[in-house]
Amino acid sequence: MADGTLKQINPFSGTEVWTVPGRGNRPLSHRADTPAPLAPGARTDTCNFCEARKLRTPPEKSRLVATGTGFEILRDVMPEDLDTTQAEFRRVPNLFEIVSYDYWRENYGYTMPTARREHMERYLADDAGRAHVLDIVRTRLAASGQDPDISEDGLLQLAPSYFGGGHDVIIARRHYADGAETTDQLAGSGSLTPEEHYRFIAFTVDSLRDLVEQNSYARYVVVFQNWLAPAGASFEHLHKQLVAIDERGVNAETETAKLRQNLNLYNDWGVNHAIYRNLVIAETDHAILVAGVGHRYPTMTVYSKSAACEPWLHSAAETRGVSDLLHAAHAATGTQVASNEEWHYKPVDLDVPMPWRINVKWRISTVAGFEGGTQIYVNTLSPFDVRDRVTATLRDLRDQGAIAPHIRIAEECVPAPNLLRYNPNLER
Secondary structure, three states: OOOOEEEEOOOOOOOOOEEEOOOOOOOEEOOOOOOOOOOOOOOOOOOOOHHHHHHHOOOEEEEOOOOOOEEEEEEEOOHOOOOOOEEEEEEOOOOOOOOOHHHEEEEEEOOHHHHHHHHHHHHHHHHHHHHHHHHHHHHHHHHHHOOOOOOOHHHHOOOOHHHHHOOEEEOOOOOOOOOOEEEOOEEOOHHOOOHHHHHHHHHHHHHHHHHHHHOOOOOOEEEEEEOOOHOOOOOOOOEEEEEEEEEOOOOHHHHHHHHOOOOHHHHEEEEEEHHHOOOOOEOOOEEEEEOOOOOOEEEEEEEOOOOOOOOOHOOOHHHHHHHHHHHHHHHOOOOOOOOOEEEEOOOOOOOOOOOOOEEEEEEEOOOHHHHHHHHHEEEEEHHHHHHHHHHHHHHHHHHOOOOOOHHHHHOOOOOOOOOOOOOOOOOO
């Protein structure tokens, strides 16, 4: 508009967003608490996701550990073995499931796979394992306002939720960054090294594949990360969540209808549009990072260039390319900014191709009455503001060695149209 107001329509969802002039220079972080010195032991014993409280979470499904030659995934570790290795990342069931095991059992007649049931029986036959599960169930009942002092048999009726359910949490080892001295120095995604972040993503992809394979009634597994309380995090400790659901989700259904009309949708209105509007932030050989258009919150999107539509079908190099840009986006955002990370990919029962892409959204504003009454969302930052802030920060981070050195930034990118190879109709 003539006064500088920028009106955007999201080409995938139809969401309308306005950015008004004069607000783009506002600081992103708004931490209210005054930092305090770290107490003794705080690095490993601050919240229920910390290393010293491994029995405060439901029984592990898997963990990623460093070996002398690389990394290894250990599955179904028993209580007595939890401290024999150091988990860089742990996969545990969510204590309070969004979609419960009973949902699948009662609505679909679902039964957990044999391997999961055998592990549950082995865990409950172990004295320490049985005590662990009973404590977890009591915690769940008490937190939900129910009586935890019921019979052991009654408590064990809830045990299958923590072995065969479809809502998992991927927990990072650190609560605070290495060398932290005060409580505001949290360890976020951008605090990890590029290698650590790649392992985080690859481990999450392994968990995603497992959930897809173990429940044939699940049509989609939602993958997301809430960072800091304003973005919905219960603990300000780095973690991702995966939730199996029996729908594709509103976003996927909306985009699928448009995709059937234009199979090249994500090239045309995602990457090509970003190229033509100079909204490309960074690039690797296997992925591209752009400023998003028409989102409720300022957003960056990482698109995989791979021909594979499912994350678990990506090669290691392709996954690393996505991870490096996602890590860079988080590093440029900083740990003081509340954010959501949202994964999107082709649902297992979809008959048209759809690329893997990940949104990073800055939760720097509060949706209020104006948005509720009009369904028009007001952002303080335009896509161009996001591009300028992030590209400037990425150059500094690359010079410091904090992000992958091979990332190409802004004008260093030489993107050509139709970079995304998910569309089999494009000639290469």
